[in-house]
Amino acid sequence: xxxxxxxxxxxxRDGPTRLRIGVVKYAxxxxxxxxxxxxxxxxxxxxxxxxxxxxxxASSLRSAGPYDVLLVEGSVSTPDxxxxxxxxxxxxxxxxxxxxxxxxxGIQALRNGADHxxxxxxVYAHPEYVDSLASVxxxxxxxxVDAELHGCPINPAxxxxxxxxxxxxxxxxxxxxxVCAECKRRGTVCILVSTGEPCLGPVTRAGCxxxxxxxxxxxxxxxxxxxxxxxxxxxAWFEAAGRAPADVGRLFAGFTANAEPFRSIVAGRRAxxxxxxxxxxxxxxxxRATRRPPTPRSRP
Amino acid sequence: MTTxxxxxxxxxxxYRTTYLSRVEGEGSLTLRVQGGDVVEARLGIFEAPRxxxxxxxxxxxxxxxxxxxxxxxxxxxxxxxxxVHAFESGLGIVVDPAIRRxxxxxxxxxxxxxxxxxxYLLHAPDFLGYPSALAMAxxxxxxxxxxxxxxxxxNELIAMLGGRSVxxxxxxxxxxxxxxRPADLAGIRRELDRAxxxxxxxxxxxxxxxxxxxxxxxxxxxxxxxxEYPYSDGRIVSSDGLDLPxxxxxxxxxxxxxxxxxxxxxxxxxxxxxxxGPAARITLDAPTLHPLAAEALARTGLADAIGxxxxxxxxxxxxxxxxxxxxxxxxxxxxxxxAAPRVAWTPGPGRCAWATEAPRGLLFHDYTLDExxxxxxATIVPPTSQNQAAIEQDLATFAPxxxxxxxxxxTRRLEMLIRAYDPCISCATHFLDLRIDRTEG
Numbered sequence: 001x002x003x004x005x006x007x008x009x010x011x012x013r014d015g016p017t018r019l020r021i022g023v024v025k026y027a028x029x030x031x032x033x034x035x036x037x038x039x040x041x042x043x044x045x046x047x048x049x050x051x052x053x054x055x056x057x058a059s060s061l062r063s064a065g066p067y068d069v070l071l072v073e074g075s076v077s078t079p080d081x082x083x084x085x086x087x088x089x090x091x092x093x094x095x096x097x098x099x100x101x102x103x104x105x106g107i108q109a110l111r112n113g114a115d116h117x118x119x120x121x122x123v124y125a126h127p128e129y130v131d132s133l134a135s136v137x138x139x140x141x142x143x144x145v146d147a148e149l150h151g152c153p154i155n156p157a158x159x160x161x162x163x164x165x166x167x168x169x170x171x172x173x174x175x176x177x178x179v180c181a182e183c184k185r186r187g188t189v190c191i192l193v194s195t196g197e198p199c200l201g202p203v204t205r206a207g208c209x210x211x212x213x214x215x216x217x218x219x220x221x222x223x224x225x226x227x228x229x230x231x232x233x234x235x236a237w238f239e240a241a242g243r244a245p246a247d248v249g250r251l252f253a254g255f256t257a258n259a260e261p262f263r264s265i266v267a268g269r270r271a272x273x274x275x276x277x278x279x280x281x282x283x284x285x286x287x288r289a290t291r292r293p294p295t296p297r298s299r300p
Numbered sequence: 301m302t303t304x305x306x307x308x309x310x311x312x313x314x315y316r317t318t319y320l321s322r323v324e325g326e327g328s329l330t331l332r333v334q335g336g337d338v339v340e341a342r343l344g345i346f347e348a349p350r351x352x353x354x355x356x357x358x359x360x361x362x363x364x365x366x367x368x369x370x371x372x373x374x375x376x377x378x379x380x381x382x383x384v385h386a387f388e389s390g391l392g393i394v395v396d397p398a399i400r401r402x403x404x405x406x407x408x409x410x411x412x413x414x415x416x417x418x419x420y421l422l423h424a425p426d427f428l429g430y431p432s433a434l435a436m437a438x439x440x441x442x443x444x445x446x447x448x449x450x451x452x453x454x455n456e457l458i459a460m461l462g463g464r465s466v467x468x469x470x471x472x473x474x475x476x477x478x479x480x481r482p483a484d485l486a487g488i489r490r491e492l493d494r495a496x497x498x499x500x501x502x503x504x505x506x507x508x509x510x511x512x513x514x515x516x517x518x519x520x521x522x523x524x525x526x527x528e529y530p531y532s533d534g535r536i537v538s539s540d541g542l543d544l545p546x547x548x549x550x551x552x553x554x555x556x557x558x559x560x561x562x563x564x565x566x567x568x569x570x571x572x573x574x575x576x577g578p579a580a581r582i583t584l585d586a587p588t589l590h591p592l593a594a595e596a597l598a599r600t601g602l603a604d605a606i607g608x609x610x611x612x613x614x615x616x617x618x619x620x621x622x623x624x625x626x627x628x629x630x631x632x633x634x635x636x637x638x639a640a641p642r643v644a645w646t647p648g649p650g651r652c653a654w655a656t657e658a659p660r661g662l663l664f665h666d667y668t669l670d671e672x673x674x675x676x677x678a679t680i681v682p683p684t685s686q687n688q689a690a691i692e693q694d695l696a697t698f699a700p701x702x703x704x705x706x707x708x709x710x711t712r713r714l715e716m717l718i719r720a721y722d723p724c725i726s727c728a729t730h731f732l733d734l735r736i737d738r739t740e741g
Contacts, residue, residue, distance in 0.1 A: 027348040030324045030726045031373020031466040037421060038465060040452040044444065047434035058421065059432030060321040060715075077348045107370050108350040153373060153466040211463035215470045216478040216641065220366060222467075250363070255370065272358055 019167060022054035022067040024088065026074030026081050027108055027136065031153040032099035033057050033073050038156050049167055065091025069166055075101040075109060077136045089143035096162065097139045100152035100255045104224055107152075109136040109258035113267065138258070147172065152222035152255035155207050175206055178226045179219050182210035191218050198238050198251055203229035224256035231261045235269075245269040311335055313703075315711045320718060322422040322432070324374050325725025331699055331714055341695035343688055343718060347725050353678045356667075360647065361387040361473045364667070364675060369467045371682070372727045374417065377410040377458065378658030379680075380471045381532050382665040387473050389547065390652025390669070393645045398638035399475045405631045406461045406471070407531040407656075411624040412454030412495075413465065414659035415578075415617045418722045419506060420447025423614050426716040427509040443505070446498050450621065453495045457488055457628060475642025485632045492629040499622035500596055506614045507600035512713065514609040516697050518690060519572055520580035523657050529588045529623055530581065532656040537584055538574065547653035549664040555681065566686040573689035576661025577722065578616035583607045590630075593623035610694055610720045617722070647673025658683055660722050682727035691721050 023033055037043065037058065046052075053063035070092035076082050089095055100106050112135045139145055149158055158174055165172040175181075179201035183190065191199045191213045199218030201210065205226045212219045225231060231252065238248045249271025252262040266272065315331040328344035352371055356364045365383050369376035381403065388395065420443070421433040430436040437444040455465035460480060462468020470476045518539075523546065525534035536544040542552055553574075555564045568574060582589075582597070583606065589597065597603055597619045606616045653666040661683035670676040698717050702710040 025326070027350055028726070029370050029373040029376075031370075031376070034373045034417075034466055037417065037451075038455055040448040040455075043448060044434065044437050044441070047437065052434065055432075056319055056321040057324065058322065059434065060425075061431040061435075062319075062321070077350075081348065107355060107367060110355055111351055152370065153464075155464075208464070212469050212477075214478075215463050215476075217469065217472075220469075250359070254366070 018049060018051040019068040020053045020063075020066070021050045022063065022065070022070045022088075022092070023052070023057070024054065024070065024072055025057070026072070026085070026102070026139075027077045028074030028099065028101040028106065030057060030073070032102075032149075032151075033071070035098075035154050035156045035159055036071075039160055042160060046163060050163070067092045069094045069096060072097050072102050072139050073099055075105045075136045075138055076142060077108065077133050079133060082133065082137075082142060085139060085142050094146045094166070095139075095143065096147045096149065097145050098149045098159065099154050100150065100222060100224060102139050103148045103150055103259075104256045105136045105138045105258035107255045107257075109138075110253060110272065112136055112258060114272075136258070150205055150223045150256075151207055155209070158207055176227065177206045178202055178229070179204045179206050179208070179210050179213075179223070182206050182208070183213050186210055186214060188213045191216075196241065198243070198248070200231075200234070200251065203231040203234050218251075220254050221252065221262065222255045224259050225262055229261065231265055235265050246271050313707075315699075315707065315714055317711060317715055320715060320725075322425070322719055323723050323725060324372070325723075325728070327718075327723065327725045329695075329711075329714060329718060331695060333699065333703060336700075336703070338696040338699050341692045341699065343691050343695070343723065345688075345725055345728055347728075353680055356675045356678045358674050360674060361391075361652075361669070364678075365471055365473070366467075366469075368665070368680065371680070372724055373466050374414055374724060375410060375658045375660065375663075375727070376467050377406055377462075377471075378656060378663050379665075380468075381407055382654055382656045382658075382663045382680075383667075384471055384473055385532055385546075385656060386652040386654035386665045386667060387669075389654055390650040390667070391473075391645060391648060393474055393643065395475055395643060396638040396640070398636055399479075399642070401631055401635070402461065402476065402479060402638070403471075404528075404531055405628055405635075406458065406468070408624040408628040408631070409454050409457035409461065409465075411531075411620060411659050412457065412628070413451050414454075415621040415624070416447050416451035416454060418659075419502065419614055419617050419621065420444060420451070422722070423617075423719055424506070424509070426712075426719060427511065427614075446501065450495055450498055450502070450625070453488065453491055453625075456491075460484060460488060472642050474645050475638065475640070477641060479637055479641045481637060482635050485635060489629065489632045492625060492632070496592065496622065496625045496629060499618070499625045500592070503596040503600060503615065503618040503622055506618045507602055509614070511609070511611045512698075512716070513701065514611060514694070514698055514717075516608060516694065518579075518607070518610075518694075519568070519574040520583050520607070521574045521576055521662060521686075522580045522584045523655065523662065524585055525588065527588065529585055529590070529620075529627070530657050536655060536662065539580075539583060546655040547651075547666075549653070549655055549662075549681065550666070553681075553686070555685070564685055565689045566681060567689055573693045574686065575610075575690040575721075576683045576686055577613070577659075578620050579606050579610065579613045580661060581657065582616040582619060589619065590623045590626040592626045593619050596622055610717065613720050613722070649673065658727075660684060660724055660727070661687065682724065684721075684724045684728040687721055687723065688728070691718060691723065 162172040200221040201219040204221045205223040207223045249269030253266045253271045312334045317329040320327045326347040330342040332340035368379040458465045462470040520539040523530035523534035524537040606612045655664040664681040666679040668676045702713040
């Protein structure tokens with residue numbers, strides 16, 4: 001595996017040189033890089049153990065590379081971003097994507113397959129100014145990715161484990177199982193069985209700690225489909241219990257809806273139809289298109 | 301500026317930062333000066349559009365609460381709160397008073413983590429001349445540790461009530477999917493005594509930081525409530541006498557799709573810039589601060605300076621941090637679990653509009669629901685797009701004070717000014733589009 005071989009030759013594994021880390025973002029909410037800052041107890045130690053050379057959210061020191069490890073948040077949705085990630089990949093020995101946007105496209109990927117021009121016109125008074133790709137794409141569709149941290153947002157504990165593993169050159173230990181396993185370990189009564197409420201836990205990758213069932217609601221799949229998940233069967237089961245296909249499709253039309261097999265379930269059930277923007281939307285009337293007002297002059 | 305000191309009219313200088321650091325999201329700064337006059341002052345937004353107002357169309361109110369949180373990883377609860385209050389007000393749903401207090405506690409948790417993040421990790425390094433808080437920690441380890449401890453407690457409070465600190469999962473129309481037992485809050489309650497002390501220390505510390513001068517008048521806008529410091533309830537008021545219900549934002553303000561920057565700015569209907577956030581709230585709502593926060597503010601002697609010098613917003617933020625911690629402690633002490641986590645409600649049509657106070661200021665949501673109770677249209681106006689015109693106005697006002705400095709230092713001071721507003725560009729970008737000017741300067 002490329003990640004492991006790269007780690008074995010990464011500088012700093014046994015020596016005094018610290019790994020050079022970069023953190024960058026594309027279309028996203030910043031919540032996954034915030035998860036790094038949410039490692040409050042370890043943050044100062046992380047800064048000592050790693051050389052953070054690029055992380056504009058947290059530091060004014062900047063570096064265009066090279067990086068030993070580049071953490072990438074967000075999905076690519078403009079032509080400039082698509083060009084930039086290719087260059088950043090060249091600068092990075094290891095590229096790790098963090099979060100649902102980077103790994104699957106994120107919630108904004110719900111526009112994929114819709115009429116992009118109509119969407120632009122629905123949101124902007126001047127759609128001709130908007131420079132965005134017709135599709136939102138996860139990082140791995142554009143460049144090779146060495147490791148992916150899932151979730152909307154990622155779990156800071158998994159990020160910590162990954163950083164520790166990288167710093168000593170071993171493979172991160174991340175469980176590969178469904179959310180159901182976390183519910184069982186946590187002792188949470190099964191939402192599906194006890195209430196009949198739909199829950200995506202059986203087909204969703206573990207990692208969050210099964211918080212939605214613990215808080216009395218079904219899993220909404222924000223860590224994405226588990227490998228080999230039989231999501232179609234789960235969807236059919238929800239329908240057999242009396243739910244309308246579009247309602248079932250909408251359950252999967254969340255933060256990882258662009259990842260298969262969720263994407264096919266959403267598309268097959270026309271969960272978000274009609275895809276056309278509402279007619280007579282009030283917003284464009286309220287959002288007056290004006291010329292830029294004169295820039296204020298400095299006071300003499 | 302005297303005529304003698306005035307550079308020739310042909311002298312043109314540009315101060316530009318193509319990627320602002322220590323702000324949330326992707327923005328740029330451009331200041332162009334010709335012969336000593338500022339001819340362009342711009343906070344550019346080049347973060348990619350995410351089309352949130354279209355993404356929520358066709359979704360149910362509870363789905364919208366989950367989706368709009370993703371506009372911002374720093375203030376997801378603000379988005380959940382503006383949305384849930386909009387839907388409940390539009391559909392005539394009345395929640396248990398205990399639910400209302402729990403939501404205040406949840407919102408306090410967000411203010412605590414967001415304000416501690418900005419004060420200690422994003423803003424303070426500017427005052428002390430460090431590129432980051434991590435670099436600052438080498439010389440000021442105890443200070444950074446104090447900030448991180450407060451921030452961690454805010455995050456723990458959110459996680460206790462909502463499962464996790466970023467994008468919590470428990471807020472539902474009518475209440476919560478699950479509410480805590482009083483015993484669940486005991487651990488956090490124990491930590492709050494120390495955190496309140498640390499917040500008092502924070503106020504005193506930021507009040508003593510070496511601060512650039514600025515003296516300007518500004519129109520402030522915030523919610524005001526007769527009995528409590530505003531989070532999710534109150535009327536929209538301004539420093540020049542505006543008084544509207546929280547659904548009335550469009551009566552007084554409008555967004556403009558501006559050519560050149562392609563950014564949407566909000567202004568008053570008569571075209572004026574205005575400022576939201578901690579400085580606005582302290583200026584308009586000081587009488588409802590928690591007594592501990594009011595006392596700390598009085599001790600700084602900076603209540604007036606907060607209104608005239610945006611660099612003092614760090615003091616306003618620290619006073620609010622103390623308020624949120626002290627009120628959280630009171631809320632936990634008085635906590636009784638509601639009879640049920642949420643009240644039952646029936647989906648239906650209606651206009652659902654509300655504004656709450658995000659850490660960065662007034663956040664307005666306006667939805668129409670169709671006959672099935674699904675979103676037909678949505679308008680979301682985040683604080684940063686409302687502050688943008690005021691930020692640019694202040695840039696032009698502040699610039700002459702730094703033009704004599706070396707170029708790099710002047711640029712650093714201008715960046716520092718922008719960070720004082722705690723701009724959240726990820727928020728603004730759900731409709732602000734594109735890049736403006738990425739040419740190298």
